[in-house]
Amino acid sequence: MKQKLSIVKIGGYLIEEEARLSKILDLFSKIEGNKILVHGGGKKATEIGNKLGIETKMSNGRRITDIQSLDVAVMVYSGLVSKNIVAQLQAIGINALGMSGADGNTIQAYKRPVKDVDFGLVGDVKEVNAYGIFQLLQVGFTPVFCALTHDGKGQLLNTNADTIAAEVAIGLSQDFDTTLYYCFEKKGVLQDIEDEDSVITHIDSKNYDVLLAKGIIADGMLPKMHNCFYALRNNVAKVCIGDDSMLSENNSNFTTLTL
Ligand SMILES: Nc1ncnc2c1ncn2[C@@H]1O[C@H](COP(=O)(O)OP(=O)(O)O)[C@@H](O)[C@H]1O
Numbered sequence: 699m700k701q702k703l704s705i706v707k708i709g710g711y712l713i714e715e716e717a718r719l720s721k722i723l724d725l726f727s728k729i730e731g732n733k734i735l736v737h738g739g740g741k742k743a744t745e746i747g748n749k750l751g752i753e754t755k756m757s758n759g760r761r762i763t764d765i766q767s768l769d770v771a772v773m774v775y776s777g778l779v780s781k782n783i784v785a786q787l788q789a790i791g792i793n794a795l796g797m798s799g800a801d802g803n804t805i806q807a808y809k810r811p812v813k814d815v816d817f818g819l820v821g822d823v824k825e826v827n828a829y830g831i832f833q834l835l836q837v838g839f840t841p842v843f844c845a846l847t848h849d850g851k852g853q854l855l856n857t858n859a860d861t862i863a864a865e866v867a868i869g870l871s872q873d874f875d876t877t878l879y880y881c882f883e884k885k886g887v888l889q890d891i892e893d894e895d896s897v898i899t900h901i902d903s904k905n906y907d908v909l910l911a912k913g914i915i916a917d918g919m920l921p922k923m924h925n926c927f928y929a930l931r932n933n934v935a936k937v938c939i940g941d942d943s944m945l946s947e948n949n950s951n952f953t954t955l956t957l
Protein backbone atom coordinates (compact mmCIF):
# COMPACT_ATOMS: atom_id res chain seq x y z
CA MET A 699 0.00 0.00 0.00
CA LYS A 700 1.21 3.54 -0.81
CA GLN A 701 2.21 5.89 2.02
CA LYS A 702 -0.02 8.92 2.60
CA LEU A 703 1.05 12.40 1.49
CA SER A 704 -0.75 15.68 2.19
CA ILE A 705 0.04 18.73 0.07
CA VAL A 706 -1.35 22.00 1.44
CA LYS A 707 -1.35 25.19 -0.63
CA ILE A 708 -1.98 28.41 1.26
CA GLY A 709 -3.11 31.53 -0.55
CA GLY A 710 -2.19 35.19 -0.39
CA TYR A 711 -4.84 36.52 2.02
CA LEU A 712 -4.00 33.91 4.65
CA ILE A 713 -0.29 34.76 4.51
CA GLU A 714 -1.07 38.44 5.12
CA GLU A 715 -2.80 37.80 8.45
CA GLU A 716 -0.26 36.83 11.10
CA ALA A 717 -2.71 35.14 13.49
CA ARG A 718 -4.40 33.18 10.72
CA LEU A 719 -1.08 32.07 9.25
CA SER A 720 0.15 30.77 12.59
CA LYS A 721 -3.16 28.90 13.07
CA ILE A 722 -2.76 27.21 9.67
CA LEU A 723 0.87 26.33 10.32
CA ASP A 724 -0.15 24.82 13.64
CA LEU A 725 -2.85 22.69 11.98
CA PHE A 726 -0.41 21.77 9.20
CA SER A 727 2.17 20.63 11.78
CA LYS A 728 -0.41 18.22 13.22
CA ILE A 729 -1.11 16.43 9.94
CA GLU A 730 0.10 12.85 10.28
CA GLY A 731 2.52 11.39 7.76
CA ASN A 732 4.38 12.95 4.85
CA LYS A 733 3.50 16.53 4.07
CA ILE A 734 4.47 19.40 1.78
CA LEU A 735 3.48 23.07 2.02
CA VAL A 736 3.13 25.33 -1.02
CA HIS A 737 2.58 29.05 -0.49
CA GLY A 738 1.58 31.97 -2.67
CA GLY A 739 2.32 35.58 -1.83
CA GLY A 740 1.06 37.55 -4.81
CA LYS A 741 -0.50 40.21 -2.59
CA LYS A 742 2.70 40.68 -0.60
CA ALA A 743 4.71 41.00 -3.85
CA THR A 744 2.36 43.75 -5.03
CA GLU A 745 2.64 45.55 -1.67
CA ILE A 746 6.46 45.38 -1.54
CA GLY A 747 6.71 46.28 -5.24
CA ASN A 748 4.67 49.43 -4.56
CA LYS A 749 6.97 50.36 -1.66
CA LEU A 750 9.96 49.97 -3.98
CA GLY A 751 8.26 52.05 -6.68
CA ILE A 752 7.90 49.06 -9.01
CA GLU A 753 4.47 49.13 -10.58
CA THR A 754 2.56 45.85 -10.84
CA LYS A 755 1.18 45.25 -14.31
CA MET A 756 -1.73 42.82 -14.63
CA SER A 757 -3.67 41.30 -17.52
CA ASN A 758 -7.04 39.72 -16.63
CA GLY A 759 -6.04 39.57 -12.97
CA ARG A 760 -2.72 37.87 -13.74
CA ARG A 761 0.68 39.41 -13.10
CA ILE A 762 2.92 40.39 -16.01
CA THR A 763 6.40 39.47 -14.79
CA ASP A 764 9.03 41.80 -16.26
CA ILE A 765 12.65 41.69 -15.02
CA GLN A 766 12.01 44.09 -12.16
CA SER A 767 8.89 42.31 -10.95
CA LEU A 768 10.69 38.97 -11.12
CA ASP A 769 13.30 40.46 -8.75
CA VAL A 770 10.47 41.45 -6.40
CA ALA A 771 8.91 37.97 -6.71
CA VAL A 772 12.22 36.29 -5.86
CA MET A 773 12.80 38.57 -2.86
CA VAL A 774 9.27 38.20 -1.56
CA TYR A 775 8.35 34.56 -2.36
CA SER A 776 11.65 32.75 -1.70
CA GLY A 777 12.89 35.33 0.82
CA LEU A 778 10.47 37.15 3.08
CA VAL A 779 7.46 34.80 2.87
CA SER A 780 9.32 31.49 2.63
CA LYS A 781 11.82 32.13 5.42
CA ASN A 782 9.13 33.48 7.73
CA ILE A 783 7.01 30.34 7.22
CA VAL A 784 10.02 28.03 7.59
CA ALA A 785 11.11 29.70 10.85
CA GLN A 786 7.57 29.46 12.23
CA LEU A 787 7.38 25.76 11.33
CA GLN A 788 10.77 25.14 12.93
CA ALA A 789 9.44 26.74 16.13
CA ILE A 790 6.66 24.15 16.30
CA GLY A 791 8.83 21.13 15.65
CA ILE A 792 8.62 20.73 11.87
CA ASN A 793 11.93 20.42 10.07
CA ALA A 794 10.87 22.61 7.15
CA LEU A 795 13.07 23.27 4.14
CA GLY A 796 12.29 26.38 2.05
CA MET A 797 12.48 25.54 -1.65
CA SER A 798 12.05 27.08 -5.06
CA GLY A 799 11.89 24.83 -8.11
CA ALA A 800 15.57 25.60 -8.74
CA ASP A 801 16.62 24.09 -5.41
CA GLY A 802 17.49 20.45 -5.95
CA ASN A 803 16.24 20.95 -9.53
CA THR A 804 12.83 20.07 -8.10
CA ILE A 805 10.68 21.92 -10.66
CA GLN A 806 11.81 22.81 -14.18
CA ALA A 807 9.67 25.03 -16.34
CA TYR A 808 9.75 26.75 -19.72
CA LYS A 809 8.92 30.38 -20.32
CA ARG A 810 5.29 30.67 -21.36
CA PRO A 811 5.10 31.23 -25.13
CA VAL A 812 3.61 34.57 -26.13
CA LYS A 813 0.07 34.26 -27.51
CA ASP A 814 -2.38 37.16 -27.03
CA VAL A 815 -0.52 38.43 -23.98
CA ASP A 816 3.19 38.37 -23.14
CA PHE A 817 3.28 37.38 -19.47
CA GLY A 818 7.04 37.87 -19.38
CA LEU A 819 9.14 35.69 -17.09
CA VAL A 820 6.34 33.27 -16.21
CA GLY A 821 7.01 29.55 -16.23
CA ASP A 822 4.79 26.63 -17.21
CA VAL A 823 5.93 23.43 -15.52
CA LYS A 824 7.89 20.97 -17.65
CA GLU A 825 9.08 18.45 -15.10
CA VAL A 826 8.88 17.74 -11.37
CA ASN A 827 11.82 15.88 -9.84
CA ALA A 828 9.59 13.56 -7.84
CA TYR A 829 12.48 11.33 -6.77
CA GLY A 830 14.40 14.31 -5.29
CA ILE A 831 11.33 15.43 -3.33
CA PHE A 832 10.65 11.81 -2.28
CA GLN A 833 14.19 11.60 -0.86
CA LEU A 834 13.73 14.80 1.16
CA LEU A 835 10.54 13.36 2.66
CA GLN A 836 12.22 10.04 3.42
CA VAL A 837 14.94 11.71 5.49
CA GLY A 838 12.36 13.67 7.46
CA PHE A 839 12.33 17.12 5.85
CA THR A 840 9.08 18.95 5.17
CA PRO A 841 9.51 20.83 1.86
CA VAL A 842 7.97 24.32 1.68
CA PHE A 843 7.65 25.42 -1.95
CA CYS A 844 7.32 29.01 -3.12
CA ALA A 845 5.97 30.16 -6.49
CA LEU A 846 9.27 30.06 -8.41
CA THR A 847 10.66 27.56 -10.92
CA HIS A 848 13.70 27.60 -13.21
CA ASP A 849 14.37 26.79 -16.85
CA GLY A 850 17.57 24.77 -16.29
CA LYS A 851 19.58 27.45 -18.12
CA GLY A 852 19.93 29.88 -15.24
CA GLN A 853 16.63 31.72 -15.52
CA LEU A 854 14.21 31.81 -12.57
CA LEU A 855 10.53 31.97 -13.58
CA ASN A 856 7.40 33.07 -11.74
CA THR A 857 4.90 30.19 -11.59
CA ASN A 858 1.45 30.29 -10.02
CA ALA A 859 1.44 28.62 -6.60
CA ASP A 860 -1.80 26.70 -7.28
CA THR A 861 -0.14 25.20 -10.37
CA ILE A 862 2.99 24.28 -8.41
CA ALA A 863 0.83 22.48 -5.83
CA ALA A 864 -1.02 20.52 -8.56
CA GLU A 865 2.16 19.61 -10.44
CA VAL A 866 4.01 18.47 -7.30
CA ALA A 867 0.95 16.44 -6.26
CA ILE A 868 0.80 14.78 -9.69
CA GLY A 869 4.55 14.08 -9.69
CA LEU A 870 4.41 12.39 -6.28
CA SER A 871 1.20 10.44 -6.84
CA GLN A 872 3.13 7.55 -8.41
CA ASP A 873 4.69 6.88 -5.01
CA PHE A 874 2.10 8.27 -2.60
CA ASP A 875 -1.61 8.24 -1.90
CA THR A 876 -1.87 12.03 -2.23
CA THR A 877 -4.43 14.52 -0.96
CA LEU A 878 -4.18 18.09 -2.24
CA TYR A 879 -5.68 20.85 -0.06
CA TYR A 880 -6.23 24.33 -1.49
CA CYS A 881 -6.51 26.49 1.59
CA PHE A 882 -7.75 30.07 1.08
CA GLU A 883 -9.78 32.70 2.93
CA LYS A 884 -13.26 31.30 2.26
CA LYS A 885 -14.85 28.14 3.66
CA GLY A 886 -14.94 26.48 0.25
CA VAL A 887 -16.43 27.00 -3.19
CA LEU A 888 -19.52 29.08 -2.43
CA GLN A 889 -22.88 28.98 -4.19
CA ASP A 890 -23.21 32.67 -3.34
CA ILE A 891 -19.90 34.52 -2.96
CA GLU A 892 -21.52 36.88 -0.40
CA ASP A 893 -22.72 34.01 1.81
CA GLU A 894 -20.04 32.11 3.75
CA ASP A 895 -22.67 29.51 4.71
CA SER A 896 -23.31 28.51 1.10
CA VAL A 897 -20.41 26.04 0.76
CA ILE A 898 -20.86 23.51 -2.06
CA THR A 899 -19.57 20.40 -0.31
CA HIS A 900 -19.11 18.27 -3.43
CA ILE A 901 -18.27 19.19 -7.00
CA ASP A 902 -17.82 16.68 -9.83
CA SER A 903 -17.12 17.30 -13.52
CA LYS A 904 -20.87 17.43 -14.28
CA ASN A 905 -21.95 20.06 -11.76
CA TYR A 906 -18.68 21.91 -12.44
CA ASP A 907 -19.93 22.61 -15.97
CA VAL A 908 -23.25 23.86 -14.56
CA LEU A 909 -21.48 26.11 -12.02
CA LEU A 910 -19.29 27.47 -14.80
CA ALA A 911 -22.24 28.16 -17.07
CA LYS A 912 -24.08 29.99 -14.28
CA GLY A 913 -21.02 32.13 -13.55
CA ILE A 914 -20.88 30.89 -9.93
CA ILE A 915 -17.21 30.10 -10.39
CA ALA A 916 -15.30 33.22 -11.38
CA ASP A 917 -12.04 35.16 -10.98
CA GLY A 918 -9.26 33.32 -9.12
CA MET A 919 -11.54 30.32 -8.61
CA LEU A 920 -11.46 29.54 -12.35
CA PRO A 921 -7.74 28.60 -12.55
CA LYS A 922 -7.94 26.99 -9.08
CA MET A 923 -10.71 24.61 -10.18
CA HIS A 924 -8.88 23.94 -13.43
CA ASN A 925 -5.86 22.84 -11.35
CA CYS A 926 -8.08 20.66 -9.14
CA PHE A 927 -9.51 18.67 -12.06
CA TYR A 928 -6.12 18.53 -13.77
CA ALA A 929 -4.72 16.92 -10.58
CA LEU A 930 -7.63 14.45 -10.28
CA ARG A 931 -7.26 13.40 -13.94
CA ASN A 932 -3.59 12.67 -13.24
CA ASN A 933 -3.82 10.23 -10.32
CA VAL A 934 -4.06 12.61 -7.37
CA ALA A 935 -6.37 10.67 -5.02
CA LYS A 936 -8.25 13.55 -3.38
CA VAL A 937 -8.59 17.33 -3.83
CA CYS A 938 -10.26 19.73 -1.37
CA ILE A 939 -10.84 23.49 -1.25
CA GLY A 940 -11.56 25.35 2.01
CA ASP A 941 -10.23 27.59 4.74
CA ASP A 942 -7.90 26.70 7.62
CA SER A 943 -10.62 24.72 9.44
CA MET A 944 -10.47 22.19 6.58
CA LEU A 945 -7.25 20.93 8.19
CA SER A 946 -8.95 20.31 11.55
CA GLU A 947 -10.39 16.94 12.37
CA ASN A 948 -14.20 16.71 12.69
CA ASN A 949 -14.91 19.35 10.08
CA SER A 950 -16.60 18.56 6.81
CA ASN A 951 -17.74 22.04 5.81
CA PHE A 952 -15.47 22.47 2.78
CA THR A 953 -15.51 21.48 -0.89
CA THR A 954 -14.36 18.04 -2.03
CA LEU A 955 -13.86 17.49 -5.74
CA THR A 956 -14.20 14.28 -7.74
CA LEU A 957 -14.07 13.51 -11.46
N1 LIG B 1 -17.88 30.50 -6.09
C1 LIG B 1 -16.79 30.97 -5.46
N2 LIG B 1 -16.50 30.56 -4.22
C2 LIG B 1 -15.42 31.02 -3.55
N3 LIG B 1 -14.55 31.92 -4.06
C3 LIG B 1 -14.78 32.38 -5.32
C4 LIG B 1 -15.90 31.92 -6.07
N4 LIG B 1 -15.88 32.53 -7.27
C5 LIG B 1 -14.84 33.34 -7.27
N5 LIG B 1 -14.15 33.27 -6.12
C6 LIG B 1 -12.96 34.05 -5.82
O1 LIG B 1 -11.82 33.25 -5.99
C7 LIG B 1 -10.79 33.75 -5.14
C8 LIG B 1 -9.75 32.68 -4.90
O2 LIG B 1 -8.78 32.73 -5.84
P1 LIG B 1 -7.34 33.32 -5.55
O3 LIG B 1 -7.43 34.72 -5.09
O4 LIG B 1 -6.52 33.03 -6.74
O5 LIG B 1 -6.94 32.38 -4.33
P2 LIG B 1 -5.61 32.29 -3.46
O6 LIG B 1 -5.77 33.24 -2.33
O7 LIG B 1 -5.61 30.87 -3.03
O8 LIG B 1 -4.48 32.61 -4.38
C9 LIG B 1 -11.50 34.18 -3.88
O9 LIG B 1 -10.84 35.27 -3.26
C10 LIG B 1 -12.89 34.59 -4.39
O10 LIG B 1 -13.04 35.97 -4.43
Ligand SMILES: CC(=O)N[C@@H](CCC(=O)OP(=O)(O)O)C(=O)O
Pocket residue numbers: 708709710711737738739740741743760761771820821845856857858859860
Ligand atom coordinates in the same frame (compact mmCIF):
# COMPACT_ATOMS: atom_id res chain seq x y z
C1 LIG C 1 2.52 33.38 -12.61
C2 LIG C 1 1.76 33.72 -11.37
O1 LIG C 1 0.53 33.79 -11.40
N1 LIG C 1 2.45 33.89 -10.26
C3 LIG C 1 1.87 34.28 -9.01
C4 LIG C 1 2.68 33.60 -7.92
C5 LIG C 1 2.20 33.90 -6.52
C6 LIG C 1 0.88 33.23 -6.22
O2 LIG C 1 0.43 32.31 -6.88
O3 LIG C 1 0.30 33.76 -5.08
P1 LIG C 1 -1.20 33.46 -4.55
O4 LIG C 1 -1.39 31.99 -4.45
O5 LIG C 1 -1.17 34.13 -3.23
O6 LIG C 1 -2.15 34.09 -5.53
C7 LIG C 1 1.94 35.81 -8.86
O7 LIG C 1 3.01 36.37 -9.11
O8 LIG C 1 0.96 36.39 -8.43
